[in-house]
Amino acid sequence: xxxxxxxxxxxxxxxxxxxxxxxxxxxxxxxxxxxxxxxxxxxxxxxxxxxxxxxxxxxxxxxxxxxxxxxxxxxxxxxxxxxxxxxxxxxxxxxxxxxxxxxxxxxxxxxxxxxxxxxxxxxxxxxxxxxxxxxxxxxxxxxxxxxxxxxxxxxxxxxxxxxxxxxxxxxxxxxxxxxxxxxxxxxxxxxxxxxxxxxxxxxxxxxxxxxxxxxxxxxxxxxxxxxxxxxxxxxxxxxxxxxxxxxxxxxxxxxxxxxxxxxxxxxxxxxxxxxxxxxxxxxxxxxxxxxxxxxxxxxxxxxxxxxxxxxxxxxxxxxxxxxxxxxxxxxxxxxxxxxxxxxxxxxxxxxxxxx
Amino acid sequence: xxxxxxxxxxxxxxxxxxxxxxxxxxxxxxxxxxxxxxxxxxxxxxxxxxxxxxxxxxxxxxxxxxxxxxxxxxxxxxxxxxxxxxxxxxxxxxxxxxxxxxxxxxxxxxxxxxxxxxxxxxxxxxxxxxxxxxxxxxxxxxxxxxxxxxxxxxxxxxxxxxxxxxxxxxxxxxxxxxxxxxxxxxxxxxxxxxxxxxxxxxxxxxxxxxxxxxxxxxxxxxxxxxxxxxxxxxxxxxxxxxxxxxxxxxxxxxxxxx
Ligand SMILES: Nc1ncnc2c1ncn2[C@@H]1O[C@H](COP(=O)(O)OP(=O)(O)O)[C@@H](O)[C@H]1O
Ligand SMILES: [Mg+2]
Numbered sequence: 340x341x342x343x344x345x346x347x348x349x350x351x352x353x354x355x356x357x358x359x360x361x362x363x364x365x366x367x368x369x370x371x372x373x374x375x376x377x378x379x380x381x382x383x384x385x386x387x388x389x390x391x392x393x394x395x396x397x398x399x400x401x402x403x404x405x406x407x408x409x410x411x412x413x414x415x416x417x418x419x420x421x422x423x424x425x426x427x428x429x430x431x432x433x434x435x436x437x438x439x440x441x442x443x444x445x446x447x448x449x450x451x452x453x454x455x456x457x458x459x460x461x462x463x464x465x466x467x468x469x470x471x472x473x474x475x476x477x478x479x480x481x482x483x484x485x486x487x488x489x490x491x492x493x494x495x496x497x498x499x500x501x502x503x504x505x506x507x508x509x510x511x512x513x514x515x516x517x518x519x520x521x522x523x524x525x526x527x528x529x530x531x532x533x534x535x536x537x538x539x540x541x542x543x544x545x546x547x548x549x550x551x552x553x554x555x556x557x558x559x560x561x562x563x564x565x566x567x568x569x570x571x572x573x574x575x576x577x578x579x580x581x582x583x584x585x586x587x588x589x590x591x592x593x594x595x596x597x598x599x600x601x602x603x604x605x606x607x608x609x610x611x612x613x614x615x616x617x618x619x620x621x622x623x624x625x626x627x628x629x630x631x632x633x634x635x636x637x638x639x640x641x642x643x644x645x646x647x648x649x650x651x652x653x654x655x656x657x658x659x660x661x662x663x664x665x666x667x668x669x670x671x672x673x674x675x676x677x678x679x680x681x682x683x684x685x686x687x688x689x690x691x692x693x694x
Numbered sequence: 695x696x697x698x699x700x701x702x703x704x705x706x707x708x709x710x711x712x713x714x715x716x717x718x719x720x721x722x723x724x725x726x727x728x729x730x731x732x733x734x735x736x737x738x739x740x741x742x743x744x745x746x747x748x749x750x751x752x753x754x755x756x757x758x759x760x761x762x763x764x765x766x767x768x769x770x771x772x773x774x775x776x777x778x779x780x781x782x783x784x785x786x787x788x789x790x791x792x793x794x795x796x797x798x799x800x801x802x803x804x805x806x807x808x809x810x811x812x813x814x815x816x817x818x819x820x821x822x823x824x825x826x827x828x829x830x831x832x833x834x835x836x837x838x839x840x841x842x843x844x845x846x847x848x849x850x851x852x853x854x855x856x857x858x859x860x861x862x863x864x865x866x867x868x869x870x871x872x873x874x875x876x877x878x879x880x881x882x883x884x885x886x887x888x889x890x891x892x893x894x895x896x897x898x899x900x901x902x903x904x905x906x907x908x909x910x911x912x913x914x915x916x917x918x919x920x921x922x923x924x925x926x927x928x929x930x931x932x933x934x935x936x937x938x939x940x941x942x943x944x945x946x947x948x949x950x951x952x
Pocket of ligand 2: 875
């Protein structure tokens, strides 16, 4: 929380604001204008990658609130995103609602499902809770595959039409961007607001000292379940975004590996920080793209029977190495480095940052 | 302020044991509205356990706790807090990842009302509420003289400062009764006197009833209206500081400790 040397807050509202100086406002507006013109600047392929980043940012906010803030680990996040996606598909195809109603309802449905799978958190902590949420991943993806195939679509899933506004289809990446990016920006705003007010503090209280939290009037039962609800609500929005992006739901596109990647995202970005979730999501998606580019090139050095599997294998290795490096050298994630950098720039020309 | 003789908190025949350890053996205690009651006794006497039973952190195997006429023996911890019972801890139990300011803000959880939707939207209701409560918390920060560290994470603070933050968080709740578990333990004379001053000021300004566990008999004599002595899970004496000082049972228990 550092500002230019000499800047003082004049009232509590200013001291609580996210953006406290004119410079910060200018930067934000410049960034939003930049976001608005991204499809004009970049190629459709790049916009497509940014679209996926937007989805991951929303998903990461959810896991960050649940795990980073409230301390309730989840290894089932991708499956919850799947619940959001399936809810969206069923609401649209089987109940005949449009995409916008689905955006309102599917996240709530996902939040409720999340609460049910969050019930073990009232008894279990740490490793044991991790196992329980891992079970959620398998139960949910199995349900996508086998439960009510007439409605949910079984192994082949469901094909969902792309959303439209007044005849404009969001099928191509450049158009879809204008659906996904504003959603990500709005969800970032919500995530930050939750984090900085009563609910966010209660989450951290539960994470840092659950016994004290209860004695200080924060119902452990209530707030652990709220954490699961909110975290999965965000997952539900990400699931809705996935449907808009994929144009379908399938039981195999919300895999365990994605759940683990999501944990990597918040570790790399910095747990318990809204900016961290954004940094982490961008970093991890860039990493993913680099692996995609690198593996065919590397493949030429290996015999063909190995080269074929190199893509997925390399992804795992890179993931493991990068997460391990972050845990060892920068356990507070990219955000921490970012804060230090910001401090350096702002306190220039002073070497030492005051307070 | 209510009449001095109204019983606010009443503990009746409370028994608590952990396997073979008998922590409390039929302890009864009445705390009167607006008084400062000190609980003293050797280490392991059961003082902390007694507060933990009141808070609902431990469940007594037998006996009951009544607060302002309401039986709270079986109530969960956060419900008990909601009735207006604040607490500090002997071993620090702060939210280590939050700043001093946010620890105190978190202490006001029960006094705030913002729900999930209002929190997400922030502007309007939640913002207004945050400012309101921030004012109260800033007042407390000034009162406890911890302005210099208000934005630091409590994990990085010295022991003495953390003890103050712990007191601040309990005060932030604006409790009707404050249970303090060795708030001055491990401090030097000056620091102890600061804390004693805070306790007396709060008592005077807000009329808060205070139950304080403390080893330093000198300080106890200075601040307490009444003293209760526990030993081996039993109440062995109760009375004014002067009476306690000369009670042969008490002298025996304390000398036996040395
Ligand atoms: N959670 C627990 N499990 C087992 N024994 C406990 C527990 N809490 C307290 N005790 C025991 O109960 C007795 C009273 O402890 P306590 O109330 O902390 O004493 P003090 O008067 O020093 O605060 C001690 O013998 C202690 O070892
Ligand atoms: Mg004790």
